[in-house]
Structure formats: C-alpha cells, structure tokens
Amino acid sequence: MKGLRKSFGDRTVLNGVDFEVRAGELVVLLGANGSGKSTALRCVVGLAEADAGEITVHSGRAAMVFQQIHLVRRRNVIDNVCAGGLAGLPLSRSLTPALFPRDLREKAMACLDRVGLADRARDRAGSLSGGQQQRVAVARALCQGAEVLLADEPVSALDPAAATQVMELLVELAHRDGLAVAAVLHQPDLARRHADRVIGLLHGEIRLTTAAAELSDVDIDALYAPDRVPA
Amino acid sequence: MTTRKYLTAAVVIAVLGVAHVFAWGTTEVSPAALVDGWRGMARFLAEALPPDLDWDTVVQPGLEGCLTTLAIGLLGTTLSIPAALLFAVMGTRGRNRIVYQLSRSVMSFLRAVPDVVFALVFVTAVGLGPFAGVLALICHNVGVMGKLWSEAMDEIDPGPADALRVSGAREAQVVANAVLPAVVPALVGLLLYRFDVNVRSSLVLGLVGAGGVGFLINQSIQLFQFDQMATYILMVLVLIVAVDLLSAAVRRRLG
Numbered sequence: 159m160k161g162l163r164k165s166f167g168d169r170t171v172l173n174g175v176d177f178e179v180r181a182g183e184l185v186v187l188l189g190a191n192g193s194g195k196s197t198a199l200r201c202v203v204g205l206a207e208a209d210a211g212e213i214t215v216h217s218g219r220a221a222m223v224f225q226q227i228h229l230v231r232r233r234n235v236i237d238n239v240c241a242g243g244l245a246g247l248p249l250s251r252s253l254t255p256a257l258f259p260r261d262l263r264e265k266a267m268a269c270l271d272r273v274g275l276a277d278r279a280r281d282r283a284g285s286l287s288g289g290q291q292q293r294v295a296v297a298r299a300l301c302q303g304a305e306v307l308l309a310d311e312p313v314s315a316l317d318p319a320a321a322t323q324v325m326e327l328l329v330e331l332a333h334r335d336g337l338a339v340a341a342v343l344h345q346p347d348l349a350r351r352h353a354d355r356v357i358g359l360l361h362g363e364i365r366l367t368t369a370a371a372e373l374s375d376v377d378i379d380a381l382y383a384p385d386r387v388p389a
Numbered sequence: 390m391t392t393r394k395y396l397t398a399a400v401v402i403a404v405l406g407v408a409h410v411f412a413w414g415t416t417e418v419s420p421a422a423l424v425d426g427w428r429g430m431a432r433f434l435a436e437a438l439p440p441d442l443d444w445d446t447v448v449q450p451g452l453e454g455c456l457t458t459l460a461i462g463l464l465g466t467t468l469s470i471p472a473a474l475l476f477a478v479m480g481t482r483g484r485n486r487i488v489y490q491l492s493r494s495v496m497s498f499l500r501a502v503p504d505v506v507f508a509l510v511f512v513t514a515v516g517l518g519p520f521a522g523v524l525a526l527i528c529h530n531v532g533v534m535g536k537l538w539s540e541a542m543d544e545i546d547p548g549p550a551d552a553l554r555v556s557g558a559r560e561a562q563v564v565a566n567a568v569l570p571a572v573v574p575a576l577v578g579l580l581l582y583r584f585d586v587n588v589r590s591s592l593v594l595g596l597v598g599a600g601g602v603g604f605l606i607n608q609s610i611q612l613f614q615f616d617q618m619a620t621y622i623l624m625v626l627v628l629i630v631a632v633d634l635l636s637a638a639v640r641r642r643l644g
C-alpha cells in the first residue's frame with residue numbers, strides 16, 4: 159500500500175499511508191478510534207475507494223474478517239463457510255446452499271477443520287459463542303482462497319480466552335500456512351504477544367513501525383494520548 | 390423562565406379543558422341515558438341466552454360465514470403481496486428521492502383510508518358480497534404492510550452482505566446468500582401478523598355488507614334475533630383465537 163489518501167467530505171481520514179505486509183507475517187495495526195485503521199483495510203478489499211495512492215495485493219484478492227463477525231446467523235456453520243467461495247461459482251449453483259457443489263463443501267469442511275470447528279458444521283451459526291463465530295468467519299475467509307487476510311478488531315468483542323484463541327489462530331495462519339495477515343487491535347498486550355511487527359496510526363498517518371518485541375509504553379501513549387506526550 | 394413555564398402549562402390545561410367540554414357536548418355523553426338504557430341491555434342479554442344452536446338455520450350458515458370471513462382475510466393478505474413488495478422496495482432508504490417520496494406517499498394514503506371506507510366504496514362498485522371485502526383489504530393492506538416491510542428492509546444489517554462482497558461474490562449471489570436469509574423471515578413474520586389483523590378486519594367489513602359472518606351478525610341484529618347473534622359471536626371468538634394462536638406459533642418458530 160503506497161501513499162493511500164482518503165477523505166470523507168472535507169475530512170481527511172488517510173493522509174498518505176504506506177505499509178507492506180509480507181507473506182508469513184502477522185502485522186498489527188494500532189491507533190486510537192478514528193485514526194483511519196478500518197478505512198485503510200476497507201480500501202484494500204474494495205468496500206471503500208481510495209482517493210489517491212496505490213494498493214497491490216499479490217495473489218489476487220484479500221479476505222477480511224470483522225469485529226461484528228457478520229455471519230448469517232440463521233444458516234448453519236458449513237453453509238456460512240461455503241459462502242466465502244461464491245465468487246468461483248456460476249449463478250445456477252450459488253443461489254441457495256442446497257445447490258452448492260460437492261467440491262466447495264469439501265473445501266469448506268477443510269477450512270472449518272483448520273479453525274478447529276469441524277464438529278460444529280451442522281449447527282446454526284447464531285448458536286455458537288462469539289469466539290467460535292469469529293473462527294467460523296476466519297474459515298469463511300480461508301474458503302475464499304486468498305493469501306492475504308485482513309482482520310478489523312477481530313477480538314474486540316471477545317473475552318480474553320476467546321481472544322487469545324483467535325489470535326493464536328491468526329499467528330498460525332501467518333507462520334505455518336504462509337498467509338500475510340494484518341489485524342487491527344486495541345490491546346497492546348495482545349500485539350506484543352502475537353504480532354511480528356506493529357504499525358501505529360495517528361490522524362491518518364503512520365507514526366510508528368516497530369518489531370512487536372520492541373513496542374514500548376511510550377510508543378503506546380504517543381498513539382493513544384498524543385497530547386500528553388511531548389513531541 | 391419559570392413564570393413562562395407556568396404560563397405555558399396554564400394555557401395547555403385551559404385548551405385541553407375547553408376541548409373536553411366541547412367534545413362532551415358533540416358526542417352527547419349522557420350518563421342518564423346509560424342508566425335508562427340498562428333495562429334495554431338486560432332484556433337484550435336475556436334474549437341472547439341461551440344461544441340458538443339450531444344446525445340448519447344458524448350453526449351451518451355460521452360456519453360457512455366464518456369460512457368466508459377467513460377467506461376474505463386470506464386473499465386480502467396474499468393478493469396484496471406483489472404491490473406491497475413493490476412499494477416497500479421503492480420506499481427503502483438510499484433510493485432515488487422521487488421514487489422514495491412517491492411510494493411513501495402512496496403507502497401513506499392507502500394507510501390513512503380505513504378499510505371500512507374502501508369497503509363502502511367497493512360495495513357500490515362491485516355490489517354487496519365478499520369480493521368487495523377482498524378488494525378493500527388489499528387496498529388498505531398494501532399501505533400498511535408495504536410500510537412495515539420497507540422499515541424491516543431498512544433495518545437489515547448490511548454487514549453480512551459486505552462480507553460476501555469482499556470475497557468477490559456477484560450482487561445476485563450476495564442477495565441470495567446474505568440479504569434474503571435475513572429479510573425473508575422478517576417479512577413472513579409481518580405477513581402473518583397482517584393476516585391475523587385482516588381476518589379481524591374482514592369481520593367488520595362484513596357488518597357493512599362485505600359478506601362473511603360479520604354480515605350474519607348484522608342481519609340477526611336487524612331482525613332482533615339476539616340468540617342467533619350470540620351463536621355467531623361465540624363462533625367469531627373461536628375463529629379469532631384460533632387464527633391468533635396459529636400465527637403466533639408460526640412467528641415464534643421463525644424468530
């Protein structure tokens with residue numbers, strides 16, 4: 159991502175943002191509410207259009223998971239995962255889950271197994287816990303076959319145990335499966351424990367890029383309470 | 390500041406007081422008439438009990454009347470689906486302003502005219518009978534159900550649809566796999582609720598000549614056969630409760 163700019167009306171939300179996430183790496187984006195983290199990710203997947211700048215995703219499309227998870231709660235888990243692979247289907251096979259082809263179901267089952275929830279395939283998505291639903295959402299993203307995974311506050315609505323589980327899953331996907339993973343977090347501790355690199359955003363500009371192990375409390379304060387820290 | 394508050398309160402109370410005196414006069418409220426009428430009510434009740442349960446002259450026509458009432462409510466609901474859907478979709482937010490305003494106005498008008506008024510109009514047009522009732526219900530229901538559906542569509546969470554768009558799904562696939570699974574149960578629930586209301590309305594429409602058991606009730610009152618009327622009212626009670634339980638049960642399973 160190079161020189162990304164985005165304004166809503168006369169409000170500049172992203173003011174020249176450059177960063178890169180390599181395959182096999184988990185990068186965490188930190189920054190106060192409104193600093194433009196979600197907008198940056200939404201530009202990458204096409205939910206928002208950048209005013210200027212360049213976005214390159216090697217290997218096609220990026221997949222994305224959201225804080226609000228966005229599963230179809232009334233449908234069962236496996237049908238939700240299959241929905242990640244709709245793009246490759248002709249319309250005639252994709253209008254209702256009963257028409258989904260066999261190989262898509264098998265692929266979806268493998269993805270579900272990857273997140274450790276194969277045994278819940280037939281349950282209604284809405285009946286799972288928040289952490290399990292987020293892992294189903296990750297499986298849906300995997301079913302899309304992308305090699306870049308973006309996660310916008312994937313654990314903000316989860317309890318600490320479920321949050322750790324989801325973070326460990328993201329780490330594994332980066333380190334073992336070689337995905338490029340970028341996650342927005344609000345907990346610096348989780349970032350220190352799980353990330354390879356940390357990028358800090360402030361008012362639509364990158365203020366910080368550092369290895370996770372070197373992330374200091376001063377850095378954190380500079381991102382979240384910039385007025386209290388001398389420049 | 391406080392004196393102004395007191396002044397406002399005093400004006401509001403005065404206006405409300407005048408309005409009530411006026412309303413009392415025009416509606417000819419008269420407790421004396423109610424007391425005098427007590428004898429009439431008692432005689433009426435005495436004649437209504439026991440209900441007339443003669444099969445050929447009362448019960449069988451009553452059952453047929455109930456079926457007609459049910460049929461009016463059913464057709465009045467289902468036949469209004471296409472138009473209600475059209476106006477509901479045109480009336481969702483984020484649509485072209487003119488289309489949006491136009492459909493909202495049409496729905497408001499259809500809602501504002503009570504179904505009984507539509508029934509009186511259609512009775513003059515197509516004659517006494519159930520068909521006039523069906524037409525009246527369709528007109529009113531398109532307005533009410535269209536608005537309810539429109540609001541239900543506005544409230545749908547766009548998140549799941551966005552999630553599929555990200556994956557590169559085409560718009561038809563997004564609609565089929567994210568929008569409809571959320572919209573359809575909401576719309577069906579409202580449809581059942583309207584069926585429930587429309588069966589009750591079709592009773593009232595019967596009173597103004599649109600057939601069904603309401604029409605029989607009206608007839609028996611005009612012929613002073615209060616024991617027959619009592620039978621019909623009991624049947625209506627059973628019908629209403631049955632429809633109510635049915636639609637509530639289905640809606641629970643949907644929710």
Ligand SMILES: Nc1ncnc2c1ncn2[C@@H]1O[C@H](COP(=O)(O)OP(=O)(O)O)[C@@H](O)[C@H]1O
Pocket residue numbers: 166171189190191192193194195196197198
């Ligand atoms: N669709 C939109 N229309 C107008 N303003 C928006 C829109 N989306 C985001 N914004 C604004 O952009 C700014 C950055 O938002 P966001 O990227 O969601 O921040 P973050 O995710 O870092 O909290 C906020 O001030 C927000 O109000």
Ligand SMILES: [Mg+2]
Pocket residue numbers: 195196197310311
């Ligand atoms: Mg955000």
